[in-house]
Amino acid sequence: xxxxxxxxxxxxxxxxxxxxxxxxxxxxxxxxxxxxxxxxxxxxxxxxxxxxxxxxxxxxxxxxxxxxxxxxxxxxxxxxxxxxxxxxxxxxxxxxxxxxxxxxxxxxxxxxxxxxxxxxxxxxxxxxxxxxxxxxxxxxxxxxxxxxxxxxxxxxxxxxxxxxxxxxxxxxxxxxxxxxxxxxxxxxxxxxxxxxxxxxxxxxxxxxxxxxxxxxxxxxxxxxxxxxxxxxxxxxxxxxxxxxxxxxxxxxxxxxxxxxxxxxxxxxxxxxxxxxxxxxxxxxxxxxxxxxxxxxxxxxxxxxxxxxxxxxxxxxxxxxxxxxxxxxxxxxxxxxxxxxxxxxxxxxxxxxxxxxxxxxxxxxxxxxxxxxxxxxxxxxxxxxxxxxxxxxxxxxxxxxxxxxxxxxxxxxxxxxxxxxxxxxxxxxxxxxxxxxxxxxxxxxxxxxxxxxxxxxxxxxxxxxxxxxxxxxxx
Numbered sequence: 294x295x296x297x298x299x300x301x302x303x304x305x306x307x308x309x310x311x312x313x314x315x316x317x318x319x320x321x322x323x324x325x326x327x328x329x330x331x332x333x334x335x336x337x338x339x340x341x342x343x344x345x346x347x348x349x350x351x352x353x354x355x356x357x358x359x360x361x362x363x364x365x366x367x368x369x370x371x372x373x374x375x376x377x378x379x380x381x382x383x384x385x386x387x388x389x390x391x392x393x394x395x396x397x398x399x400x401x402x403x404x405x406x407x408x409x410x411x412x413x414x415x416x417x418x419x420x421x422x423x424x425x426x427x428x429x430x431x432x433x434x435x436x437x438x439x440x441x442x443x444x445x446x447x448x449x450x451x452x453x454x455x456x457x458x459x460x461x462x463x464x465x466x467x468x469x470x471x472x473x474x475x476x477x478x479x480x481x482x483x484x485x486x487x488x489x490x491x492x493x494x495x496x497x498x499x500x501x502x503x504x505x506x507x508x509x510x511x512x513x514x515x516x517x518x519x520x521x522x523x524x525x526x527x528x529x530x531x532x533x534x535x536x537x538x539x540x541x542x543x544x545x546x547x548x549x550x551x552x553x554x555x556x557x558x559x560x561x562x563x564x565x566x567x568x569x570x571x572x573x574x575x576x577x578x579x580x581x582x583x584x585x586x587x588x589x590x591x592x593x594x595x596x597x598x599x600x601x602x603x604x605x606x607x608x609x610x611x612x613x614x615x616x617x618x619x620x621x622x623x624x625x626x627x628x629x630x631x632x633x634x635x636x637x638x639x640x641x642x643x644x645x646x647x648x649x650x651x652x653x654x655x656x657x658x659x660x661x662x663x664x665x666x667x668x669x670x671x672x673x674x675x676x677x678x679x680x681x682x683x684x685x686x687x688x689x690x691x692x693x694x695x696x697x698x699x700x701x702x703x704x705x706x707x708x709x710x711x712x713x714x715x716x717x718x719x720x721x722x723x724x725x726x727x728x729x730x731x732x733x734x735x736x737x738x739x740x741x742x743x744x745x746x747x748x749x750x751x752x753x754x755x756x757x758x759x760x761x762x763x764x765x766x767x
Contacts, residue, residue, distance in 0.1 A: 295365045299337030305405035306331055313637050317596045320481040320561040322388070323633050332415050335408045336364035342399045346623045347409060350397030352746040353380045357394060357409055364412055373420035376413065378766065381450045381745060382492060384421070385475060387414030388484045390742045391586075397623035421491065428498035431459040437759045440465060440522040442509045442701065445473025446741045447732025448528030449492070450748025451755070454765050455526075456501045458756045463522075464501060467508035470562075474530060475741070477555035480590050482597070482633075486562060510701030524727050524755050527715060528748065529701065531733035535691040537582060541650030546658035548572050550587050550690035557594045574600035578683050580661050581605040582647055583690030586632075591688045593634030603639035604682065610668055611643040646672065648679075650687065658687055693738040712737055721754035729755050 296302075308327040310316070316323050339361035347357045356375050363372035376383050387410060398406035420426050437460045441452045444466040456462045470476050472489045493503065507513045518525060534549045536542070553572045560566060574595035581588045581595075584607025595603045616626040635641065649662040665678035695713040696702060702715065708724035710716040714737050717723050717730040731751035732744040749767050756763035 295362050296337035299334070299365070300340050300400050300404065300407075303334045303338050305338070305408060306335060307408055307411055310633055310636070316482065316633075317637050320597065322485055323482050327411065327415065332412060333365050333367065336361040336412055338400065338407045339365075340400055346397040346399055347394040347407075349623060350393040350395070350625075352393070352740070352743045353386075353749070354746075355379050355394065355413070357407075360416060361407065361409070361412060364416065369416065369419050370423070370425055372416045373425055376416050377420075377426075380742075381453050381749070382446065383413050383417040384488050384492075385446060385484065386742045386745065387411075387417055388488075389479055390740060393625055393740075393742075396625050399623075402622050426495065428495050429457055430499045431457055433459050434461070435459040435760065437461065437524070438463070438522045439524045439526065439755060439759075440518050441526045441528055442518075443473055443528035443530060443732070443734070444471040444476075444503070445528060445530050445732065445744060446475060447530075447734075447744035447748040447751070448473065448526065449496070450745045451526050451528060451731055451752040452501050452748075453496050453499065454749055454752035455755060456496065456499045458752070458760075458763070458765055460756070460759065462501045464503050465507040465509050465513060465518075466503065466505050467511075469505050471503050471505060477558050478551060478587075478590075480554065480557060480594055481561045482593055483590070486558070508700075510699075510704050515701060515704045519727075523759055524729065526751060526755060527701070527707075527723070527728065527730040527734050528732045528744075528751075529696060529734050531693040531695050531714070531738045532697050533694045534689065535694050537647060537689055537691065539647060539649050541652060541658065544650050544652040544658040545656050546652075546685060547650060547687045548689065550581075550583070550591050550688050553688050554587075554590055554594060557598070572686070574598040574603070574686055576601055577685035579603045579686045579688065580682060580684040581688045581690055583607070583688075583692065584609065584641070584643075585690065585692065587692070588688075588690035589632040589634045591690055592639050593632075593637060595688075596634065596637045596639070600686075604642060605639060606642050606645045606647065606663070608646060608666065608672060609643065611641075644668075646674065650684075658684055660684060661687060693733075695737055696734045720758075721751040722758070727758070729758075 308324045310323045341358045360372040360375050392410040394409045395406040439460050439462050441448045441464045452462045452464050556566050575598045579595045579600045581591045612629045614629045620627040646666045647663045651660045652658045661682045661684045665675045666672040708716045715730040715735050717735045721729045731747040753763045753765040753767040
C-alpha cells in the first residue's frame with residue numbers, strides 16, 4: 294500500500310463522457326481520455342484491505358489491490374502482468390462490465406468506491422500501446438485436439454487457455470466474424486471492435502485456428518467434430534430471446550433487440566444491410582420493452598440512427614437513487630442506474646406492462662397498448678391506468694430464456710437443467726463424455742466477466758480430462 298492515507302486525501306474521479314451533441318453523431322466510444330496523474334491518485338484510494346471484498350465481487354477474482362498499488366507507483370507493466378494473470382481480456386471487462394467489484398469495495402461502505410473498472414481499462418490500454426501484450430505460444434504440444442463452439446467471451450477465454458496448455462484448438466463461429474455477443478451484440482459506442490481483432494491476432498499467433506460461417510449442427514456435422522476432436526467445448530451463449538406473446542405481436546415493426554443491434558454494428562463496420570431486411574429507427578417513434586443493459590443499447594443505437602422519439606418501458610418499479618436497504622454492502626446494490634444512452638435522451642417509464650399492439654391496413658405496427666402495474670411479485674394491473682402510445686418500431690429487450698434447444702444440443706443428446714440450460718456439473722462436463730460447456734449456455738444469461746471466468750475454469754477441466762492433471766490457472 295503505497296499511499297496509506299490515499300483514501301482520505303483523494304475523492305473519486307472518473308473519465309468524462311464526450312458531449313452528447315457530439316457522440317450521438319458517431320459510433321466511437323463515448324469516454325474521453327483520463328490523465329495518468331489522476332489515474333495514479335485513484336489507485337492510491339485503494340485501502341489494500343486485509344480481506345479485499347473486491348475479490349468477492351469479481352467473478353475472475355482479479356488481484357485488484359495489487360494492481361491498484363502498482364498504478365499509484367507508476368509500475369504499469371507489472372500491473373498489466375498481474376491483471377492478465379486472472380483475466381484474458383481486461384479491455385472487454387474494463388469497458389462493459391458493470392463492476393461488481395466496485396459494489397463490494399470496502400471503501401464504498403462510507404465513501405464512493407475505488408474506480409477499479411477505469412483503472413483496469415487504463416492498465417490494459419497502456420499495455421497494448423506500449424507493446425507489452427504479446428502472443429504466449431506453448432513451449433510443447435500435447436497432440437490433443439479441442440473444438441470450441443462459439444466465439445464469445447467464454448469460448449475465446451477457453452480457447453486461449455487451452456492453446457497455451459499446448460492443445461490444438463479450433464474455434465467454430467456461425468457468424469461471418471469472430472466475437473459472438475462482443476462483435477454483434479455490444480454497440481461500438483460501448484466497445485470498438487478493433488479491440489477484438491487484435492486479440493484474435495494474438496490468439497492466432499498462439500496457435501488457435503478460427504473458422505467462421507461454421508454453424509455446428511447445421512452446416513458443420515456434429516458427428517464429424519466428435520470423430521476429429523478429443524474434446525468439445527460448448528460456448529454458444531443463451532441466444533433464445535424472451536418473447537412477448539400478446540395480440541399484434543406478428544405486426545411488422547415488432548422485433549427482438551438482438552435482431553436490431555447486430556444490424557447497427559454491421560453498419561458501423563461498413564457492411565451493407567439489404568433494404569428488405571433493414572431494421573432502422575430513423576424517423577420513427579421507437580418503444581423499447583425492457584429496462585436492462587440491452588434496452589439501453591437499443592436506446593443509444595436509436596439515438597444515433599436519429600429516431601423521432603424513444604421510450605423505454607420497464608415492468609419493475611423505479612429503484613431508489615441510492616443503495617436499497619434490501620441489498621446492503623457488499624451485495625450488488627438495487628439502485629437507479631443512468632447509462633450514457635439515458636443521458637442522450639428518451640423517456641423511461643416504470644411499472645408498465647404491454648398488453649397489445651395494433652397496426653394499419655398494411656400490417657405495420659402503429660400503436661402500443663399498456664397498463665400500469667403494482668410491485669412484484671404479482672405485478673397486478675391497476676384499474677383505470679390503461680394507456681396507448683404511438684409506435685412505428687417496437688424492440689423487445691426482455692432478456693433471454695437460455696440456449697437455442699435444437700440443432701447442436703439436440704443432436705448431441707445433452708441433458709438440460711430445470712432452467713433449460715446445458716447441465717454441466719462441477720467438472721464442467723455435460724452428460725456426454727468429452728463434451729464440456731461454459732458461459733451463458735451453462736449458467737444462463739449473465740455478464741461478460743462471468744463468461745470469461747467460466748471459460749477459464751472450463752479450460753482447466755478440459756485440460757485435466759485430456760492430460761490427467763492441469764497447471765492452468767482458473
